[in-house]
Every structure is written in structure tokens, then in C-alpha cells.
Amino acid sequence: xxxxxxxxxxxxxxxxxxxxxxxxxxxxxxxxxxxxxxxxxxxxxxxxxxxxxxxxxxxxxxxxxxxxxxxxxxxxxxxxxxxxxxxxxxxxxxxxxxxxxxxxxxxxxxxxxxxxxxxxxxxxxxxxxxxxxxxxxxxxxxxxxxxxxxxxxxxxxxxxxxxxxxxxxxxxxxxxxxxxxxxxxxxxxxxxxxxxxxxxxxxxxxxxxxxxxxxxxxxxxxxxxxxxxxxxxxxxxxxxxxxxxxxxxxxxxxxxxxxxxxxxxxxxxxxxxxxxxxxxxxxxxxxxxxxxxxxxxxxxxxxxxxxxxxxxxxxxxxxxxxxxxxxxxxxxxxxxxxxxxxxxxxxxxxxxxxxxxxxxxxxxxxxxxxxxxxxxxxxxxxxxxxxxxxxxxxxxxxxxxxxxxxxxxxxxxxxxxxxxxxxxxxxxxxxxxxxxxxxxxxxxxxxxxxxxxxxxxxxxxxxxxxxxxxxxxxxxxxxxxxxxxxxxxxxxxxxxxxxxxxxxxxxxxxx
RNA sequence: GGGCGCGUAGCUCAAUGGUAGAGCAGUGGCCUUUUAAGCCAUUGGUUCAGGGUUCGAUCCCCUGCGCGCUCACCA
Numbered sequence: 001x002x003x004x005x006x007x008x009x010x011x012x013x014x015x016x017x018x019x020x021x022x023x024x025x026x027x028x029x030x031x032x033x034x035x036x037x038x039x040x041x042x043x044x045x046x047x048x049x050x051x052x053x054x055x056x057x058x059x060x061x062x063x064x065x066x067x068x069x070x071x072x073x074x075x076x077x078x079x080x081x082x083x084x085x086x087x088x089x090x091x092x093x094x095x096x097x098x099x100x101x102x103x104x105x106x107x108x109x110x111x112x113x114x115x116x117x118x119x120x121x122x123x124x125x126x127x128x129x130x131x132x133x134x135x136x137x138x139x140x141x142x143x144x145x146x147x148x149x150x151x152x153x154x155x156x157x158x159x160x161x162x163x164x165x166x167x168x169x170x171x172x173x174x175x176x177x178x179x180x181x182x183x184x185x186x187x188x189x190x191x192x193x194x195x196x197x198x199x200x201x202x203x204x205x206x207x208x209x210x211x212x213x214x215x216x217x218x219x220x221x222x223x224x225x226x227x228x229x230x231x232x233x234x235x236x237x238x239x240x241x242x243x244x245x246x247x248x249x250x251x252x253x254x255x256x257x258x259x260x261x262x263x264x265x266x267x268x269x270x271x272x273x274x275x276x277x278x279x280x281x282x283x284x285x286x287x288x289x290x291x292x293x294x295x296x297x298x299x300x301x302x303x304x305x306x307x308x309x310x311x312x313x314x315x316x317x318x319x320x321x322x323x324x325x326x327x328x329x330x331x332x333x334x335x336x337x338x339x340x341x342x343x344x345x346x347x348x349x350x351x352x353x354x355x356x357x358x359x360x361x362x363x364x365x366x367x368x369x370x371x372x373x374x375x376x377x378x379x380x381x382x383x384x385x386x387x388x389x390x391x392x393x394x395x396x397x398x399x400x401x402x403x404x405x406x407x408x409x410x411x412x413x414x415x416x417x418x419x420x421x422x423x424x425x426x427x428x429x430x431x432x433x434x435x436x437x438x439x440x441x442x443x444x445x446x447x448x449x450x451x452x453x454x455x456x457x458x459x460x461x462x463x464x465x466x467x468x469x470x471x472x473x474x475x476x477x478x479x480x481x482x483x484x485x486x487x488x489x490x491x492x493x494x495x496x497x498x499x500x501x502x503x504x505x506x507x508x509x510x511x
Numbered sequence: 512g513g514g515c516g517c518g519u520a521g522c523u524c525a526a527u528g529g530u531a532g533a534g535c536a537g538u539g540g541c542c543u544u545u546u547a548a549g550c551c552a553u554u555g556g557u558u559c560a561g562g563g564u565u566c567g568a569u570c571c572c573c574u575g576c577g578c579g580c581u582c583a584c585c586a
Contacts, residue, residue, distance in 0.1 A: 072542040123544050145522040146536040148547040160523045160535050166578045267585035398586040
């Protein structure tokens with residue numbers, strides 16, 4: 001029972017509700033009569049303010065009470081709605097003593113109020129609603145964390161905000177209610193996804209939806225979440241990527257498709273990893289990875305312009321310029337330049353591992369060649385991945401779905417985009433040779449044979465689809481949460497996910 | 512999963528081996544132009560939980576729970 005946990009304060013507010021009901025006032029009415037948002041009311045007033053003959057601006061507003069200053073025969077208050085804050089002035093002159101007393105005694109911070117009256121400007125110059133009547137819209141039982149704004153030289157100083165991360169994540173509704181900058185982050189998140197869609201729609205891409213529950217997971221190397229469908233009597237997996245389904249659609253002739261949705265990976269959590277995350281993948285027939293690289297830098301700079309109005313961001317302590325063209329670094333050349341090693345001289349894992357050992361670089365000695373190259377990249381290329389950079393031409397053995405670089409059997413046409421040292425996206429020229437694809441699946445199966453969970457399961461139907469013929473295709477995937485994290489200059493994915501995963505507690509999932 | 516750190520009032524934070532305090536919000540009062548309103552008074556605590564040491568633990572020790580940072584993992 002909600003009531004069991006009530007403190008003195010909540011009990012007091014419950015009594016106010018009962019008192020309202022006794023007076024025949026419904027504390028949770030159904031209908032409102034709003035005519036303007038607070039911002040619209042201010043704009044409407046300012047438009048006619050200079051004109052002395054203009055009629056008074058009469059409005060009905062609604063919002064949450066965020067500040068109350070009672071001063072005997074009058075009260076000031078601030079209400080907040082989606083468009084901003086507005087001051088209310090309640091005076092005995094307009095309301096009468098009884099009505100004003102009702103406001104003082106029954107209304108608390110956090111309550112939703114409807115107020116009608118005319119717009120005016122106070123002696124201090126603030127546009128204000130002179131209230132002629134008001135009504136309870138919804139009574140708050142629990143008190144929001146106290147937060148006050150002080151304006152000093154035009155700068156808003158926040159006092160006593162809610163900062164405890166656990167409370168902010170578990171009770172995001174409170175976080176959102178009291179921290180406008182948090183609302184701003186999620187507004188930018190929405191704008192980001194809107195801009196991504198606009199960019200792709202403009203270029204003739206078709207947005208699609210593919211299964212989240214899959215009998216075979218694929219398209220990435222991650223451990224899946226497993227579930228069970230009772231009626232089908234079958235184990236199913238939550239998808240770890242969209243890739244294999246979207247490429248089936250390319251086979252089907254859709255030519256340009258994309259999907260924005262949730263992927264699920266049963267792995268660790270960090271500032272840049274979350275077990276469920278939003279992914280955008282697109283596939284474009286008759287494109288290769290160079291085309292996709294150009295599209296990527298165009299897309300991200302377009303999104304930044306739409307969302308932020310600029311191409312410059314500050315992420316991870318770095319000033320970053322997203323303006324195309326981005327740096328392009330071929331992995332082999334990058335390692336020659338920065339590590340002094342030509343990986344083509346080390347055609348197998350054993351040789352590479354020897355080199356790493358000689359240079360005292362920590363690694364798993366039995367890792368496949370591609371992973372050891374990954375170790376080299378982390379060790380030597382990290383510093384050049386601050387400004388937007390494409391690393392390209394990846395080892396084949398860690399890229400089972402990408403097409404070979406012509407004439408180089410160890411390397412595939414794949415790139416990853418990095419910003420601020422964090423991997424943002426992954427793309428390649430898609431492997432469309434069904435026989436070669438089957439071989440790759442088999443190789444992956446062997447490479448990970450000792451680790452059943454990491455095995456790349458064979459998707460026979462996907463091979464069948466390729467066998468019907470898939471045009472040359474470029475494919476692309478981006479972690480949307482990471483993109484939002486960069487654009488909003490946050491340090492953790494949790495700050496851009498409305499309800500980040502937290503351990504369950506006794507009092508329930510989010511309390 | 513490993514390491515480090517944190518957990519005190521609704522929020523933000525103090526303090527102490529002798530059972531806890533401030534600001535904000537809350538409650539009562541004064542106040543007709545305030546905006547962190549002001550002034551006076553005042554309520555509010557299982558100091559995360561359990562155990563140990565001690566005459567006495569919120570503080571020291573152990574265990575658990577939760578959160579943060581970090582390492583590993585996540586091609």
C-alpha cells in the first residue's frame with residue numbers, strides 16, 4: 001500500500017485532499033480548459049503590450065506549481081509546463097479573501113493547477129498572469145526535491161537540485177520533473193532520431209521492422225538473451241543485430257532499407273555498453289564501403305546541424321569538429337606509421353603474438369589474428385581517434401559478413417567510425433557470395449569452438465537467401481545511444497537512456 | 512566477475528567512539544509587487560541492513576544490499 005509508507009508530510013497532504021472533497025472540490029478532475037501554453041501566453045501578451053488600446057490578453061493556463069511566495073494579501077507563484085515557466089499573481093483584489101486563503105492552504109509545490117485571468121507585467125518587469133480564478137488539476141502527495149533558481153547577472157544558479165544518480169535513474173520521473181537540463185537531453189535524443197530518419201527518407205530508404213524474437217541470432221558476436229515461446233514450444237533469442245534480416249530484404253529487391261530499434265546483448269554494462277541499446281542499420285544496394293563512409297560523415301554532420309545547430313561538439317574533454325570530410329586511416333598503414341609494424345608481415349596469430357610479447361603488450365596468446373590486431377589498434381591508434389576518424393580495412397577473421405579487399409585474402413572492406421576515442425559505427429561492403437559466406441560461418445564456428453557462447457551460429461536460411469542473389473551492397477550500423485551521448489556531451493549512456501537498467505530492489509523495479 | 516569509493520532528514524550536505532546538525536521544502540504566525548522573497552517560531556532521523564569489538568558504535572571491524580568509478584568481457 002502506498003499509504004503504509006506515508007510520512008507526516010504525505011499524511012498532511014492526504015488530509016488536504018479529503019478537505020477538498022468535503023468542500024465538493026474534485027482534486028483530480030477530468031477536464032481542463034487550457035487556451036495557451038505559458039510561452040504562447042507570454043508571446044500573445046508581448047505582441048499587444050505596446051498597443052494601449054488593445055484588449056487585455058485573457059488566457060487559461062495549466063502547469064505544475066514550482067514556486068510559491070505567499071505575502072499576506074497576495075501570493076506569487078511559478079507554474080511550469082512543457083514550454084517553460086510563468087509567474088502567477090494571486091491577489092485578494094481579484095480573488096477575495098476566501099479564495100486566496102484556499103490557495104494558500106490547499107496548494108503545494110508539485111500540484112497541477114489551472115489558472116485563468118489576464119496577462120500583465122509586474123513592477124519588476126516580469127510578464128505574469130494576474131489570476132482571476134484557479135482550480136486544482138491534480139494534487140501531489142509526495143514532495144518533489146526542493147529546487148530553486150537564483151538569477152545572478154542573467155545567469156541561472158540552481159540550488160539543491162536532485163543529483164544522486166541512483167535516485168535520478170530509479171525515479172526518472174522525479175529527475176525529469178525537477179531537472180530541465182535532463183528534459184533537454186531527451187528532447188535532443190528525439191531530435192537525433194528524427195534527423196536520422198529524415199536523412200535516410202530523403203535518400204529513398206524504406207524503414208522496416210524485422211523480428212526481435214529470432215530462432216537464430218546473428219549479425220554480431222555477442223551473447224544473446226534467451227526466451228521461450230510456449231505455443232511454438234521453441235527457444236527464441238532476442239536479436240543481437242538486424243543485419244541478416246535486412247540483407248534478406250536486399251535480396252528481395254528493396255534495395256535501400258533501414259531499421260531503428262532495440263538490440264539486446266547479454267554482456268557487461270559500462271559507460272558505453274548497455275544490455276539493450278538502440279541501433280540504426282541501413283543497407284544500400286550498389287554501394288560499397290567508400291560510398292557508405294561518405295554517407296556516414298554527411299549523415300552525422302547533418303544530424304548535428306539539425307539537433308545542435310552546429311558541427312562542433314565537446315566530448316570526453318575534446319573539442320570535436322564533425323564537419324566532413326573525416327579522417328581516413330587504413331589500419332595497416334596506421335599501424336606502420338604509429339606502431340612500426342606491417343601486419344602483412346605477420347600473416348598468422350602466432351607470429352603476431354610473438355611481436356606483442358617482444359613489445360611487452362598484454363594480450364591473450366591464443367586469440368585469433370584479428371583480435372591481436374585489435375590489441376595493436378587499441379595500443380597505438382587510440383590517440384588518432386579523437387577527431388572523427390574512419391579506420392578501414394579490417395582483418396577478415398573477425399568480420400565474417402564483410403567482403404574481401406580484392407587481392408588481399410586476409411583483409412575485408414570494413415570500416416568503423418570513431419569520435420572522442422569511442423567507437424560509434426561499423427560498416428562494410430557486404431559479402432554476397434553464398435559459398436564464401438558458408439565458408440566464413442564454418443570458420444567462425446571453428447575459431448570459437450572452445451567458447452560455445454561466442455559461436456557464430458549457422459543461419460541456413462540466410463545462406464539460401466544469398467543463393468538467390470544479393471546485389472553488391474553496402475551496410476551500416478550505428479549505436480544511436482552513443483551518438484546521442486556524444487551530441488549531448490554526456491559521459492555515460494545512462495544519461496541518454498530514460499530508464500537505464502539497475503538491479504532490482506525489495507521495493508520494486510523503480511522505487 | 513575483480514579493484515577502489517560512497518550510502519546521515521524529502522533534496523543538497525555537515526559532524527562525532529558519549530545516540531546527530533545546517534540550508535532549502537514542510538508546519539504555525541506577520542506581510543499588497545515578490546522571484547533562493549523576508550522576519551519570528553517550529554516539526555522531521557531505524558545515520559542502508561545484519562553481526563562483531565566496546566561500558567557505549569552513525570563513526571572501528573566483518574558480511575550482505577544498492578549505487579558510482581575502473582578493469583575484464585561486449586569482433
